[in-house]
Amino acid sequence: MKLIINGEIKIISGQPDLTSLVNQLCPNPKLVIAELNGQIIKCQNWNNASLKDEDKIELVTFVGGG
């Protein structure tokens, strides 16, 4: 399936939900915040967030800043 993750096109095999996608892509999933097509998805709902072709996903986390 073709997903647009953080602005980059990624081809992901199978039918992942948000949990499995984040686990696959992010080394520290606990600190990830996810947006699916512009909507924030709470992490307790990631299992129910099924993904489809062309979905836009933003995965963000905390960094240093002033």
Place this chain on the structure above:
Amino acid sequence: MDDLIIAGKSFKSRFMLGTGKFKNKNELTECITLSGTEIVTVALRRIDLNRHEENILEYIPKHITLMTNTSGARNAEEAVRIARLAREAGYGNWIKIEVINDSKYLLPDNQETVKATEILAAEGFVVMPYMYPDLNTARALVKAGAATVMPLGSLIGSNQGLKTKEFIQILLNEIDIPIVVDAGIGRPSQAAEAMEMGAHAVLVNTAIATADQPAVISKAFALAVEAGRLAFLAKLPEQKNQAQASSPLTGFLYEK
């Protein structure tokens, strides 16, 4: 010393630390410990999917109040979006609004900042807007529900100190919510100067993170902030244009 109170929460330290630009994140932890800061800022960014990065939160002790900045936002809408994402992560609802659409001077867009403050305060965020020290804007921010205002001392990362001193003084005279001088503070003496004027707190990042010994300088800043606060509370006497002898001018030893 008197506590700093923001949104009903009490703090012993009036020194806030920004966490950007630290080469070694262990030094950030040392700065937090040594300076006794209780409020630190962090930012939100897209995860880099191509390399493993350490997460900044792992270097910040749990008792610290985190304030997420909205850096990267070019307008109110983007700032609101970043704030909502930050809250979703479960690290509280303290937000430093930073709306910047000028990459040369990084000056905050006061109008968009007021708009974002209005929206986020209504949603229950504790909003601390970074702003250009303008009295009309500061009044609008208070009306919009800001918890503090954070006027810039000088350009972000410039270490130039209190270039906007007279205008910050006007805010101190006229605004009834805490004023945190943010940006451009490059030396402990400048932090002390802001506090002597009556600023309620100071936020420093670049001058500490880019110093040779960040932890040592963070302590120096924290001490300067404390010294400045004490001087303000003790009510410094006014400057005079003429000498006033400190020793008695009569009864000299050899006087006839």
